[in-house]
Every structure is written in structure tokens, then in C-alpha cells.
Amino acid sequence: MTRASSRRPGPPTRTERGIPEATVARLPVYLRALTALSDSGIATASSEDLATAAGVNSAKLRKDLSYLGSYGTRGVGYDVEYLRYQIAREIGVTQDWAVVIVGIGNLGHALANYSGFGTRGFRIVALLDADPNLVGERIGDMEVRDFAQLEEIVEADRVSIGVITTPAGPAQDVCDRLVAAGVTSILNFAPVVLSVPDGVDIRKVDLSIELQILAYHEQRKSGEAALPQVPELPAMNGLPDLPSVGGGVGA
Amino acid sequence: MTRASSRRPGPPTRTERGIPEATVARLPVYLRALTALSDSGIATASSEDLATAAGVNSAKLRKDLSYLGSYGTRGVGYDVEYLRYQIAREIGVTQDWAVVIVGIGNLGHALANYSGFGTRGFRIVALLDADPNLVGERIGDMEVRDFAQLEEIVEADRVSIGVITTPAGPAQDVCDRLVAAGVTSILNFAPVVLSVPDGVDIRKVDLSIELQILAYHEQRKSGEAALPQVPELPAMNGLPDLPSVGGGVGA
DNA sequence: AGGAGCTTGTGAACGTGAGAACAAAATCGG
């Protein structure tokens, strides 16, 4: 984000680091598309082909790839295997990342069971929960362990990524413990805004928010000519019943 | 997205539609923050308070809210209940949206079980799966029904939102059926890029992609001075083993 | 060998979003 290019002019063999965040978010999509093409036995693909498979426009795809380097051949396209490896390496999934999942409720269960999860690039090393009733339960080939063991697990297995699937309540505490234990990347499914110190990356997945965004657009479609234009609230008292919006996939 | 403001000048009692997408994505966060404040018995909050609770900066929050109208009081702040209702109405969660979930694997199970899901604004009206072994299973107070019944359910219950939690394979087919049945908003958990006609909104949630984005940043942290600068691929043959990156929370 | 035909990589224009900064409006104390 900081370092800019300050080199001699000439053929930029590889872009000096500093890939735009928007591009980073699309690289995994390209990677998946390339994997699909590879599985279909396709050896070469043009930016147009790739863009179609990834659901973006081809100019954007070319620009994105240009941040990684010049991995294509003009007049020909990209070698699928070669590009796939380059992107995988750039993302960092050529190595395995140790992951812990904290909070083995419905969602934690689902993620733990999901076999495709750990297959490539990521390895679930522990399922943790503070509830004694859950500790010891077997899920697939793993056993739920006590959250108290977090620190030793993180250290022993070099865990750098934590997934929080607890309810909203304990999420910040869990987050703090993860950070204190040395985890520097967190994927949060709890419906709260977590605060973390600098140097720790956090990403959030929130079903409830996604649905609400859809609802907004849906409302505008239906109401295009239907609704009598947003009804103004009569007064400050007697608000319509709106008990408690704001859930999420916490447990 | 289209209509611009073309009214008399003067006090813009309410912004003519056209809320930026980035703002729309934050409104649910504000809504949740307001609900939390409300539950804490707080009646009034400044933009600074709200911004802290929502994890954004206060200038951005004020600008976001200004798209909805002037719902604050200078020198005072925002009335929590009032603002909450205005945002809820703007998003469209003052009414209930009927939702179907298609694909009752691990994740579908988790979502179906998740009680907070359907509480406000959204009502799960059916759990569907094509697998005869699953049809009839009870989950909470609902029963899994045959995917073949999709069309009649959508029509009977005015379903406008569909959630796809199938594996990648059948996802596009399921999507097409949903669209054909009249669903105009889709939340996709399958690890594929779905294509839909104009007029249909689609959002995607992908665990695998989120993890890969974290991995990218994690790699850059560790490798800040460690790794001997990206190892160049020796030749076109003999790529390191990279079997099949690109999973997702499909089933 | 040379030209025709593709396809990449990138410079430049455009649009959207973020943040700083300030004027306008409301309350409160004297």
C-alpha cells in the first residue's frame, strides 16, 4: 500500500510489490477459474476466456494480471498452468496456513465438516469452544478442544489465521485472546465490529448484512412505481414495531 | 442508480433516490449499531458515537446518513430510535421478505438452524433439496421439501430472495430455476460465478476467497524480510504440486 | 521473409469513494 515503484525505466520484469486491494480480492476468483479450465484440459486461455470464466471484463482482468508481471504471450494468451502457479504463489497458497476455528455452533460445525476447506492452502489444526459440553465431541477426524488451550496450540502449530464463529457476545474477547496468542489474521462471522491492533488483518462475513443489501435493491425494484413514495413518519412517538434488526450468522 | 436530483432548490427534505452502493453496504452496519445502542437504553447519539460503534470514521457516517435525509439535530446528535426506523425503512426491513434456502448440506443446515436469521426482516419459507434422502427431514420447525416444488412455493409465498447453499456443480442450474420461478435476488454460497439476467441481483459469500485474501496479506507480513524474494519458476515444466486450489463453502 | 491477424500490456480519461474542513443550525448559560 505504501511502497511505490521507483526503478529504472525499462522492461518491468515484475511489478514491485503494491497490488491494489481490489485486485487482491479478485485473484482468488481468477485462481479458481484457472483451476476449472485446467481440470477441463484446457492449456491456454485468452484474457477474454478467463474474464468470462471469472465474471469480470477482460480489460480489468488484464490490468489485474499486469500487477503480477507479464505472464501472457501476445497473440496467444495465457498458459493456464503457468498462470495458475504464479497466482497461487502470489496469494500464498502454495504453502499451507494453519487455521483454528473458535466457536463450534451451527456454523462452526458446518465449516469444520466442510472437507474442501482444508484441502489446499489451509489446514484446520483445531476446533475450539469454551463450552465443556462441546469439548471432546468428534467432528470428522477432529475433536473439539477447550478454548483454554488456544495459546499452546497457536504456538505449537504456528497458527496465523483464526476463524471466529461464536455468537456476538464473546466475539471481541475471543478476538483479543487470538491476537494476544499471536494470530495475525482473523475471519469473523460474528455480527459485531471487532477492533484489533495495527498489524492484524480482519475480514468479516455477515449473512444478515448481505441479505439486507439484497432487500434494499429488491425494495427499489418493487417500489419502482408501486409504493406511494416513502411514507413519512407521522411523529416521534409510536414507531412501528421493529424489535431488533441486526442478527448474523453468529452461532 | 439512474435518477438524479432535479427538484427545486431549497431544503432537500429527503434526498431523491440514488444512494451510493458503498453507502448501502454500510447502512446495515449502522442499523445494527443503533439497535445495540437502543438496547443499552441510549436515546441520543452523536455521529462520533455512532461511528465508533460502527467502526467507521464520523465524516463518512455523516455523509452516508445525509443521503437519506436530514435526520439529525445540530448541536445534539441523532435520536437513536428515529434514525433506526428511518434506516430500517430505507433498507426495506420494516417489511418481511420471504426467503428460500436451496441445498441443505452442512451450510444449509447451519443457516436453517440459525434462529436469529429469520427473526427480523426475513422469513424462511422453505428449505429445498433435490436429494430424496433429505426431503422430509425436520430442521427446527421446518421440513425439507423437494426442490421440484420450487415454482409453486415461490408463487404462493411471494418469494423474492433465494439462498443457494448447494455444491458448485448444480449451482447454476438452481440459479436458473430460481430466476425462472420469479426470484429476483440471490445470495450465493457456492464457489462458482453465477450468471443471471439483468434485473436480478446477486451477491456472493465465499469463505475460501476470504481466507485467500487473508493469506496474501499474511504472506506479505511474514515475508517482509524473510523470503528470498519470490522464487522464479525455473521452467515451464515441473510445476510444484498444486492439486486444486479453489474450494468454498458449497456443501 | 514479410505481411495479416490476434492478443497482451498499459497510458489516459472517467467515475466513484474517502477524508478534511468549515458554514449552518441548534442548545445552553448568563
Place this chain on the structure above:
DNA sequence: CCGATTTTGTTCTCACGTTCACAAGCTCCT
């Protein structure tokens, strides 16, 4: 009633992201 204080709503500027358009470069055919 007036000035001090607070906080909103908005304007302006800058950074980021997207798209267009085209020169550079590669392959293939004649």
C-alpha cells in the same frame, strides 16, 4: 436576548478503481 459551544450537513480535494483504446509483440500463412 446574546454569545459560546456543540454537532450536523455539505463542499472541496485527493486517491483509488474501472474502462477505453491502442501500440507493442507474437504467430501463422503465403
